[in-house]
Amino acid sequence: MTLPLVLWYTGRKVSQTLQNTSMLKVRNLASLKVSGLQTTDWLQSRNYQYVLSLVFAIEEINRNPYLTLLPNVSLGYEFHSVLHTDRRTLESSLTWLTGRVKYIPNYTCRKESKSVAVITGHTWTSSAQIGILLQFYRFPQLTFGPFEPILSDNGQFPFLYQMAPKDTTLALGVVFLMVHFSWNWVGLIISEDEKGIRFLSDVRGVMDRNGVCMAFVNMIPVTMLLYFTRAHQHYNQIMKSSAQVVIVFGDTESLLAVGFNGWDNVVTQRVWVTTSQWDVTNSKKPFILDPFHGALIFSHHHGEISGLKHFIQTVNPAKYPEDTYLARLWWMHFNCSVSESECKTLESCSSKGSLACLPRHHFDMAVRDGSYNIYNAVYAVAHTLHDMLLQQVDGQPVKKGKGPVFSPWQLHPFLKNIKFNNPAGDPVSMNQKGQLDREYDILNFWNLPEGLGHKMKVGTFSSYLPQGQQLSLSEDKIEWATGDRQTPNSACSASSGPGFRKSPQEGKPACCFDCTPCPEDEIANQTADMDQCVKCPAHQYANTERTTCLQKSVTFLAYEDPLGKTLACTALCFSALSAAFLGVFVKHRDTPIVKANNRALSYILLISLTFCFLCSLLFIGRPSSATCILQETTFGLVFTVAISTVLAKTVTVILAFKVAVPGRRMRWWLVSGAPNFIIPSCSLIQLTLCGVWLGSSPPFVDTDTHSEHGCIIITCNKGSVTAFYCALGYLGSLALGTFTVAFLARNLPDTFNEAKFLTFSMLVFCSVWLTFLPVHHSTKGKVMVAVEVFSILASSAGLLGCIFALHFYIMLIRPERIGSSE
Structure with a gap:
């Protein structure tokens, strides 16, 4: 049968x-x-x-x-x-x-x-x-x-x-091929029918998820009249595009084939990615075959x-x-x-x-x-x-x-x-509902020498394999349209190398971008095309190429540094000089020049200035919890004592001249020693402020990772900023008040009148600290600490020099002018 x-x-x-x-x-x-x-x-x-x-x-x-x-x-x-x-x-x-x-x-x-x-x-x-x-x-x-x-x-x-x-995973396989070769700027030629439009929808969605952009979409009409109406437009669109990779989706029976038979030069220097449904060898003209050399073809795998x-x-x-x-x-x-x-x-x-x-x-x-x-x-x-x-x-x-x-x-x-x-x-x-997409073979069309027409299997794509293993390629077997082994490039913009990030171009697809260097302490260490730079950890910094993070070195104002060594030596010299002044004053304690200006207050002032110079040493060296607490509190207290002593000396001078006028009630103030209560009263206020500061939010050891490139600076954090500025503001107010009082008493007559010296010393002191504030806020890191130490030394030296330098000169160089109280 x-x-x-x-x-x-x-x-x-x-x-x-x-x-x-x-x-x-x-x-x-x-x-x-x-x-x-x-x-x-x-x-x-x-x-x-x-x-x-x-x-x-x-x-x-x-x-x-x-x-x-x-x-x-x-x-x-x-x-x-x-x-x-x-x-x-x-x-x-x-x-x-x-x-x-x-x-x-x-x-x-x-x-x-x-x-x-x-x-x-x-x-x-x-x-x-x-x-x-x-x-x-x-x-x-x-x-x-x-x-x-x-x-x-x-x-x-x-x-x-x-x-x-x-063909449910064909679009996925094609886009994975684009991603594998880093082709993110591709053209698309499809037949203008339902199947072509459906493929366009599928491939566009997969492209968007994988960072591939369409340079153009060329839809070939299904009717001859529409085709010849748009043929020149399609040709120009392909030739003018910078895309070197073009996806072709259609079948041999469509007008897609007619179009390529007429476009003799359009295929030159292009990489064509298509399916076995559209045969690259379908032309009757042998010379049209050669430009298709190197095309990549997706074909259903079968035994x-x-x-x-x-x-x-x-x-x-x-x-x-x-x-x-x-x-x-x-x-x-x-x-x-x-x-x-x-x-x-x-x-x-x-x-x-x-x-x-x-x-x-x-x-x-x-x-x-x-x-x-x-x-x-x-x-x-x-x-x-x-x-x-x-x-x-x-x-x-x-x-x-x-x-x-x-x-x-x-x-x-x-x-x-x-x-x-x-x-x-x-x-x-034959169960249509349960029919699944098969594995794809990826074929490479060889047509050199012309007429060879061989299709070499160079890879496979299977959507059923784990992620990362779905596409397999033997790149060494691929012959490209350019005739060499180097993989062609198809991108809207040149790749952003290490150290650069992509900056989108306004009004253009995401694949078109400018390359912008990474900001400071941010890196782009991948091979190309990072959307965002990665910020280095706080303990690391970016190298000059912005490609890797390096370990930051720990630094502080150390005694070993030239700057720290200079400041420390200066502080010790000035403290020694203050002690020397104190010794001279003690030695000449019975002379009129010492008695005339309240020698007890002079002793207190010299001792406080000695400690002012020494307290600057707390700012040098590796900070610790103890030194951080002592830095600001010691500085505030000793300077408060020094300024209040200057105020007491100024008040004493004023009272001394006022008492000389008969009938003045101020004699009682001078006899009772009222000026001597200025020092403990002012110091007690500062001590209270420091106590509140330490009780609420005391200073602590902190790290500064931003002030100096490549360094982690160990500093003392002030803790409560409000408490810090309250203590500093109080000291500033006391200094301005002392300067005002001294300025009013500057013209009092007497051979050993200190009013002018006190006025000039407070002028220097206020000038130093008024200059310090803006400079302090404009500097960072250990330089800021050095500025603070310099201000301490300069203001202390100003008080020491302006008040005691002349006395020191007279007592040591011109002793004949001292006179005797006896």
């Missing part, structure tokens, strides 16, 4: 029917000539591989030596070729259904049809047109073209089965069909003498003649030539996805028939020894649930 299948493919219709195990039957030479044997259609010859795949699969099943699949049953086939018009597709369908050239709908002249299934393709439009007609007959239809979601609509096509796997390539290489008119199209190919390419009397190719031509010798743009020996899908479709039908016959063989009537008789619609319950592994080892499932 022979059960034929029906194959529909795209091309010129050269015969109506192919039955049983024969190929195309030649009727007469005249009809061949009328059919246009003098010219061959390149598209038809390339699609002829589909016919050979069908024949190979059927013969392989029929020759099954183990008789495990369809024993005692042979498969046959019919073959129909249609053009790209709805009318011719419908005509061919009705011709096959009715069995007549002049077809009559819903009528057949065939007494008995043994066709069990229809295999259609390779465009979804032709499958849809045939499917709409066949659904009225519930005829099983298997398509071998690319997967099309529209054909999966059970409402419109309830009896249609797609053999191709889904090797054992024996298919050998079958295609060895097929010839002698092996299939009834195949008119095979004879036509030999007549065109191998100079064979046809015998008019015998209606077959001459025997002298039967052993000449092979399809493997034809140019690749006429016939490609590489197994196409459609051929593989046809192979699986034949086996799917065979397995379905096998299961159905096993179940029905006992209950079916036998007609004239031909075996069971059934209708094609009876296959559906079995066909939609069939699962098997084909001879290549790949699983095949």
Whole structure:
């Protein structure tokens, strides 16, 4: 028993029917000539591989030596070729259904049809047109073209089965390829149909998530009129774009192919990323092939069909003498003649030539996805028939020894649930809902030397593998369009190297940016294109290149530093000088020059100035909790004592001159020693402020990581800023008050009157500290500490020099002017 299948493919219709195990039957030479044997259609010859795949699969099943699949049953086939018009597709369908050239709908002249299934393709439009007609007959239809979601609509096509796997992760694979090569500026050329728009939506979403931008989107119209209207615009858009990588999505039958046939120069120096649905070798012009050298092609992975390539290489008119199209190919390419009397190719031509010798743009020996899908479709039908016959063989009537008789619609319950592994080892499932996207092979198109047309597998993509392992590439095998091994670059902006970050350009995509150096203490240590710089930790700093963080060195105003050593020596010298002044005053304590200005207050002032000089040493060296507390409190107290002593001396001078006037009541103040209470009173206020300060928020050891580049400065934090400025403000107010009082008493007459010296000393003191405040706030780090130490030394030296220098000079250099109290 022979059960034929029906194959529909795209091309010129050269015969109506192919039955049983024969190929195309030649009727007469005249009809061949009328059919246009003098010219061959390149598209038809390339699609002829589909016919050979069908024949190979059927013969392989029929020759099954183990008789495990369809024993005692042979498969046959019919073959129909249609053009790209709805009318011719419908005509061919009705011709096959009715069995007549002049077809009559819903009528057949065939007494008995043994066709069990229809295999259609390779465009979804032709499958849809045939499917709409066949659904009225519930005829099983298997398509071998690319997967099309529209054909999966059970409402419109309830009896249609797609053999191709889904392309749900194609966009993901393409974008991952872009990311792998750091191509973030790419163009996109798609056919302006539903499938192209859906791919555009998918790929745009994946691009946005992975930092890839579209330089342009070139949508090729599906109608010839619109195409020629926009052709020049599309050409200019591609040529003017800086994108060196272009994604092409469409099929060979669309006007996408027409466009590239006309754009001879557009492909130069571009890297094309496409799918096996759009064949880069589809042009009739050999010279257009060379610019496609280096294209990367995504193709569904499938196993090797054992024996298919050998079958295609060895097929010839002698092996299939009834195949008119095979004879036509030999007549065109191998100079064979046809015998008019015998209606077959001459025997002298039967052993000449092979399809493997034809140019690749006429016939490609590489197994196409459609051929593989046809192979699986034949086996799917065979397995379905096998299961159905096993179940029905006992209950079916036998007609004239031909075996069971059934209708094609009876296959559906079995066909939609069939699962098997084909001879290549790949699983095949007809469950459309559970059909998953297969792994992709990434092919590299080699066409140097021109005409080679070889597709080298250079990688794979599988969405089922863990993240980071989905894309696998052998970059050393890739030949690029530029002709060298260096990977091309396609970016809107040059990469931002280490030490720089991306700064977006206003009004442009995210992939277009300027490179901006990282701010201080921030780094960009990745190879390229960081959106934000990374701030170094507080204990580290950025190198000058802004590429790495270095450990900061710990620093403070140390005694070993030249500045610290100088300040420390100065403080010790001045404290020694103060002690020397004190010794001189003690030695000459009974002289008029000492008695005239209250020698007790002079002693207190010299002692306090000695401590003022020494307290500056607390600011030098590595800070500790003890030194931080003592720094400010000691400074505040000793200076308060010193200034209050100056105030007491000034008041004493004033009272002394006021008492000299008869009847003055101030004599009691002088006799009672009231000025001596100024020092403890003023000191007590400062002591109270310091106590509140220490009780609320005392000073503590702190680190300054920002003042000096590359250094961590250990400093004393003031703690309560309010308490600090209260203590400092009180000291300043006391100094200003003392200066005012001294200024008012500056002109009092007397040989040893200190009023002028006290006024000048307080002027120096106030000037130093008024200068200190802005300088102190404008400096940072250990320099700020040095400024504070210098201010302490300068103000103390001002008091010491202005008040006691002249006295010291007289007592040591001019002792004759001292006089004697005795």
